[in-house]
Amino acid sequence: MIHEADEVLKGLIGGGALAGSGIDVSFEVPTRDWAARRNAPVVNAYLYDVREDVSRRQRGRTALRDERDIVVRRRRPPRWFRLSYLVTAWTKTPQDEHRLLSAVLATLLPHELLAAEDLPESLGRLGLALPLTVGGSQPEARSVADIWSAVGGELKPSLDVAMTVPFPAYPDYDAGPPVTEGAAVRIRGVDGGPPRSEERAHRPRQIAAARAAHEQAAARRAEQT
DSSP states (O other), X not given: OHHHHHHHHHHHHHSGGGXXXXXXXXXXXXXXXXXXXXXXXXXXXXXXXXXXXXXXXXXXXXXXXXXXXXXXXXEOOOXXXXXXXXXXXXXXXXXXXXXXXXHHHHHHTTOSEEOGGGSOHHHHHXXXXXXXXXXXXXXXXXXXXXXXXXXXXXXXXXXXXXXXXXXXXXXXXXXXXXXXXXXXXXOOOGGGOSOSSOOEEOOOHHHHXXXXXXXXXXXXXXXXX
């Protein structure tokens, strides 16, 4: 999931105000050696922290339905992790870096929630929107000064960008077949004697109504396709 989150962030930064500019987006560690090797303007998005968002942790299971709206599988809720990026701009002059960083900020601010249909591969298949925070405070995360000290670089203006993504924690489980028939009742005589009546099947009205609703919904979807 992390590499897919990288793709999403790269696509966001490379679009908007920077579309067609040819400015690259790098995820390398912004060390002194890396800074010395670059020869063109670049936006660096360094992933410096991966931490679970425990406030989003859920219990229980989620029902997965087929085209007839019948539960066929069950899935445990995903675990949500906050990916924190240190976004910096690298050019020849501080003024150009500030302009580039301003363009990145203007591009990311409108995207507070990323729709599931705009996400790649397995992230999109989960059908969950992703929150995106730009420039917010992260009390549990490392300080900016500690990050620059750890990578051995010089302190630069930066944006703290956090994307919260779901990670499937468990596989799906098969669900039992749907209930379509009621209970069969047989009344026996005293002391195991012969049955006092023939076996009778009972279908509750709720089951019959639900089955009819499923069949009608399936017919409507078939007509639409």
